[in-house]
Amino acid sequence: MLRKGKQLRRVIVYIILTGFAVIFLIPLFWMMSTSLKPDEETMIIRWIPSRLEWQNYVRAVRAFPFFRYLRNTVFLTVVNTVGTVLTGSLVAYGFAKLRWKGRKALFLVTIATMFIPGQVLIIPVYIMYSKIGWVNTYLPLIVPCFLGGGAFTIFMLRQFFVSLPDEIIESARLDGASELTIFTRIVLPISTPALITVSVFTILFVWNDFFGPLIYLHKSDMWTLSIGLRAFQQRYSTQWNLLMAASTIISIPMIVLYFLLQEKIVRGFTLRGGIH
Amino acid sequence: MKGHQRKKLLKQNMKGYLFVSPWILNLAFFTIIPIIVSAFLSFTKYDMVNPPRWIGFMNYYIMFKLDPSFWKALGNTLYYMFGSVFMKVFLALVLAVLLNNVAKGMGMYRTIFFLPVVLPAVPVMFLWMMLFSPNGLINRFLALFGINGPLWLSSVTWSKPALIIMSLWGIGGIIVILLAGLQDVPKSIYEAAQLDGANSVQIFWRITVPMVSPIILFCIVTGLISASQVFTEAYIMTGGGPLESTTFVSLKIYLLAFKQGNMGYASAMAWLMFLLMVPLTILVFRIFRRWSPID
Amino acid sequence: MRLVFRIVLVTAILLLLLPTISLSKTKIIFWHMYDSGPGKEVMDEIIGRFNANNTLGIEVEALAISFWDYWDKLGVAMAAGQEPDIFMHDLGNVPSRAYKGVLADLTPYIKAKGIVPEKSFFTVPLNMCKWEDKFYALPFETDVRLLYWNKDLFKQAGLDPDKPPSTWQELWEYASKIDKKSPQGTYDVLGFNPIYGQSYFWMYVWGTGGTFLDNKGNISVNNPTVVKALEEWIGMLNKLGIKELEQFNATYGWGADAFLAGKLGMVIQVGQYAAIIKIFAPNLNYGVTHIPYPVKATWSNGFSLEVSSRSKNKDAAAEFALYLVSKEVQLMMAQRLNSLVCNIEAAKDPSLMQNPEWRLQVEALEYSQFRPFVLEAPVWYEELQKAVDEVRLGRKPAKKALDDAQKLIESEIQKFRLTNKK
The missing domain is CATH 3.40.190.10 (Periplasmic binding protein-like II)
Structure with missing residues (x-):
């Protein structure tokens, strides 16, 4: 009786999840179907193209310096993710597990600054970068990532670290371990799910970041894929099929990467279960 | 004894400062200074070309006396914030809990739910415009139940709900964060509760929610923040219309600063927004402190 | 041995001098919106031709930005005083920028070339370039x-x-x-x-x-x-x-x-x-x-060419701006991009006027108007x-x-x- 109920519940859960999954798959389906449409069907509402135009993918890649932009984007993504995870976790640990004067106040300030509508900060920040001669280099896009990343990542990591049991850290302290040792040897290894989650968000953010590269880089050689996507949007018309083809190409690495990384989130959890 | 304690305290403080020092630098240079500059700009006429010129409280006077559209934009923003954030967090929590109970295919479902977050924004918004069109998929679905669907994005009443519904599609990010948090909850607690005869709903509210409350707090606060700055959707999909029903504060600020070159006034608007939002955040934190076992 | 040394030395000096010789050209920066497809090809060619003309001693470095992002990028750069020497902008609101003082007065450059603007350009777009009876922009491209x-x-x-x-x-x-x-x-x-x-x-x-x-x-x-x-x-x-x-x-x-x-x-x-x-x-x-x-x-709406008042090379920038509205360039743009150009001679070229659709646009430009500024x-x-x-x-x-x-x-x-x- 009990087992039957459990099985029924499992079936219901799967039905609900599958229903949502279908809804969530619509954008991908739409993107791919549009990417394969011939030109004359792009301005017509049609879910399935009359013929599949695979050539669109070749045209899309040729419309802008795809491989150069890809190289730049990969470079920025790798560097910034490493920087954010390294320094961001350090800072978040400081907020979560160390006791020091002004901790609460600084944390509140960190959160509060996120509320200022960003548009009014663009100009002051830009002027500052231009005064120190960093405009037209990658520095404005990279340096903040090596200084803790952003308020969002620090806040997220801090919330994860807060829920770590204090006992592990305390006992290590009593054993005379330095704080840095505790952080690198104990806290980081058991926080893999959190670190991977933050990496996923950082990678995605940098990969799709548009405004930063747009305003800081004055040489098209330095541009990234998200700027390249604009090649398909003209003033009075958009080449939807090519835009979607390019978008698909750009999204696939992210989808694959996410699929692989999230397996690690699960494994990180089992590892941690062992320590508990 | 006292000196020793003070030394220990000092050492502890130093350790803390050392750990957060990168962030202090970041905050000071890339946030605090620009924020102070923007506060200064809010008291000036700044056309983004000539040096800002001090005009005292004139921008604030204009906002309160001559510009009814700011208050409308604020109302729109609050509507959107509360509408989207709580629905998003609740739906994400339900889906995350369901996912957490699934043995097989979890990875696949998780990837699927995350898809809309991964895809570039413009194509996704374009798709939504099609879905919301009067004979689009959504209204056709409603018609199955005999409901005559609204005009959504071109309707003054339904444009904001349409954008809120659309925002629900982006819950993949929250689901991931919540799942990472849920996996930290020891299974033994659930088993104990089940032995005590608690049903699923009770377990959800009494155990799951409190155990991941720091993560929920994070989702609500960052959700409120990002919703308070909702911009791209309105900029691309509705242009703030119809009849300013989707003109949010951030869109207004953007148009003022970048389209009309009135950065001083835009800064004043941003500051007022900021002053209204901070108490809200503090309130959210307070509510959680009372409720959560950890924070 | 000595000979070899000398040869090496002389070559080395020459190699060091070579880049300075080419650098002695005045370098100006130009931002525009022809960022993709045939537009980009034609604009690259137009700029290439100008750069190849060594008698001018001007080197144009161009950056093409999408129409949709152009305004944000230019606006931010302008706020930091870092706008390019010459840029495309909105023909509908030239006086806003002239009033702020960010634009160079182009009237003297137009006069120096012996150009009578009223005869060279369609009146409707040309009038949009005026502010207090001076020309702060050149009409580049318009529409009807x-x-x-x-x-x-x-x-x-x-x-x-x-x-x-x-x-x-x-x-x-x-x-x-x-x-x-x-x-x-x-x-x-x-x-x-x-x-x-x-x-x-x-x-x-x-x-x-x-x-x-x-x-x-x-x-x-x-x-x-x-x-x-x-x-x-x-x-x-x-x-x-x-x-x-x-x-x-x-x-x-x-x-x-x-x-x-x-x-x-x-x-x-x-x-x-x-x-x-x-x-x-x-x-x-x-x-x-x-x-x-x-x-x-x-x-009508359209794009203007404007020279920054803060440019260090206003002369060179104005020279290039006038090249862009010359018959040669405007004809190329009209023929290959169907751009409704503002240069009358180019727009009324017989090769174009044969096309009834084109003729219609040129006719419409006579009675068209911009929204009052x-x-x-x-x-x-x-x-x-x-x-x-x-x-x-x-x-x-x-x-x-x-x-x-x-x-x-x-x-x-x-x-x-x-x-x-x-």
């Missing part, structure tokens, strides 16, 4: 709105496919014959939709002989000509059914185009729409003509648009909505004056 009609739909409705409407009344007559409603009452095919494509209310005001300026030259959106036009306009919409029109518009909104899909009998669109038809609906059987109003009227309220037309929407949605009667819009525009002007006391 025209009426496109679907010949097949005309045939199906029993109309002569080669005879477009010549008056507004005819247009409605034809349109109603083309309309096809579905059983639910929505439009399957629509003859004409006044709120679709590039059809805007202000064009209708001009077309019925109305104006947005009072006799003192001040902006006035609630004068009797506008009120009358709005009442008529709304009357037309009501006849078609506002809800049904909205439904039609939302169906063919972003990314879908009713005219290209063959669901719209007539549409008002820009001159360059013909090129879009060629790509997305190559088999569409269509014609183009003037917009049929009692008074000939259409709306108001320094204190540069986006006044947005209030007008809002008023039109309010009336359309039945929230306010025409007169009241326009009065309110006028008040808002005046308060905008007051705001400007309050913060711009000098």
Whole structure:
């Protein structure tokens, strides 16, 4: 009786999840179907193209310096993710597990600054970068990532670290371990799910970041894929099929990467279960 | 004894400062200074070309006396914030809990739910415009139940709900964060509760929610923040219309600063927004402190 | 051994000097919007030709930015005083920038070249470059709105496919014959939709002989000509059914185009729409003509070339700007990109005028107008648009909505004056 109920519940859960999954798959389906449409069907509402135009993918890649932009984007993504995870976790640990004067106040300030509508900060920040001669280099896009990343990542990591049991850290302290040792040897290894989650968000953010590269880089050689996507949007018309083809190409690495990384989130959890 | 304690305290403080020092630098240079500059700009006429010129409280006077559209934009923003954030967090929590109970295919479902977050924004918004069109998929679905669907994005009443519904599609990010948090909850607690005869709903509210409350707090606060700055959707999909029903504060600020070159006034608007939002955040934190076992 | 050493030394010195020799050219930076496709090819060629001309000693370094991002990037750079030496901008609001002092006065450069601007450029776009009787910009490229009609739909409705409407009344007559409603009452095919494509209310005001300026030259959106036009306009919409029109518009909104899909009998669109038809609906059987109003009227917009007043190389930048509006360059742009260029000689080149679609655009440019520019309220037309929407949605009667819009525009002007006391 009990087992039957459990099985029924499992079936219901799967039905609900599958229903949502279908809804969530619509954008991908739409993107791919549009990417394969011939030109004359792009301005017509049609879910399935009359013929599949695979050539669109070749045209899309040729419309802008795809491989150069890809190289730049990969470079920025790798560097910034490493920087954010390294320094961001350090800072978040400081907020979560160390006791020091002004901790609460600084944390509140960190959160509060996120509320200022960003548009009014663009100009002051830009002027500052231009005064120190960093405009037209990658520095404005990279340096903040090596200084803790952003308020969002620090806040997220801090919330994860807060829920770590204090006992592990305390006992290590009593054993005379330095704080840095505790952080690198104990806290980081058991926080893999959190670190991977933050990496996923950082990678995605940098990969799709548009405004930063747009305003800081004055040489098209330095541009990234998200700027390249604009090649398909003209003033009075958009080449939807090519835009979607390019978008698909750009999204696939992210989808694959996410699929692989999230397996690690699960494994990180089992590892941690062992320590508990 | 006292000196020793003070030394220990000092050492502890130093350790803390050392750990957060990168962030202090970041905050000071890339946030605090620009924020102070923007506060200064809010008291000036700044056309983004000539040096800002001090005009005292004139921008604030204009906002309160001559510009009814700011208050409308604020109302729109609050509507959107509360509408989207709580629905998003609740739906994400339900889906995350369901996912957490699934043995097989979890990875696949998780990837699927995350898809809309991964895809570039413009194509996704374009798709939504099609879905919301009067004979689009959504209204056709409603018609199955005999409901005559609204005009959504071109309707003054339904444009904001349409954008809120659309925002629900982006819950993949929250689901991931919540799942990472849920996996930290020891299974033994659930088993104990089940032995005590608690049903699923009770377990959800009494155990799951409190155990991941720091993560929920994070989702609500960052959700409120990002919703308070909702911009791209309105900029691309509705242009703030119809009849300013989707003109949010951030869109207004953007148009003022970048389209009309009135950065001083835009800064004043941003500051007022900021002053209204901070108490809200503090309130959210307070509510959680009372409720959560950890924070 | 010594000889070898000398040779090496001399070569080394030469190699070191070589880049300085080429660097001795004055370098200027130019930002534009021809960022993809044939536009980019042609612009690269135009710039390449200029750079190859060694007698000038100017090297142009160009950056192409998408139309959609151009304004943000340029605006931010300008705020930091880092705008390029020469840039494209909006022809509709040159005085805003001239007033701020960010633009160099180009009048002396034009004179020095012996150019008489009134003879070289179409009057309508040229006038937009003036501020206090000086030229702060050069007209680069413009556009006009025209009426496109679907010949097949005309045939199906029993109309002569080669005879477009010549008056507004005819247009409605034809349109109603083309309309096809579905059983639910929505439009399957629509003859004409006044709120679709590039059809805007202000064009209708001009077309019925109305104006947005009072006799003192001040902006006035609630004068009797506008009120009358709005009442008529709304009357037309009501006849078609506002809800049904909205439904039609939302169906063919972003990314879908009713005219290209063959669901719209007539549409008002820009001159360059013909090129879009060629790509997305190559088999569409269509014609183009003037917009049929009692008074000939259409709306223009466009791009200017502006030189920064803070540039260190204004002479070189002006030289390049004048090259870009020269007949040679403008003809190339017109022939290869279908750009409606502002240089009269180029636009009226016989090779182009053979094409009736082109001739039509050039003719329209003679009577076309820009929206009047108001320094204190540069986006006044947005209030007008809002008023039109309010009336359309039945929230306010025409007169009241326009009065309110006028008040808002005046308060905008007051705001400007309050913060711009000098």
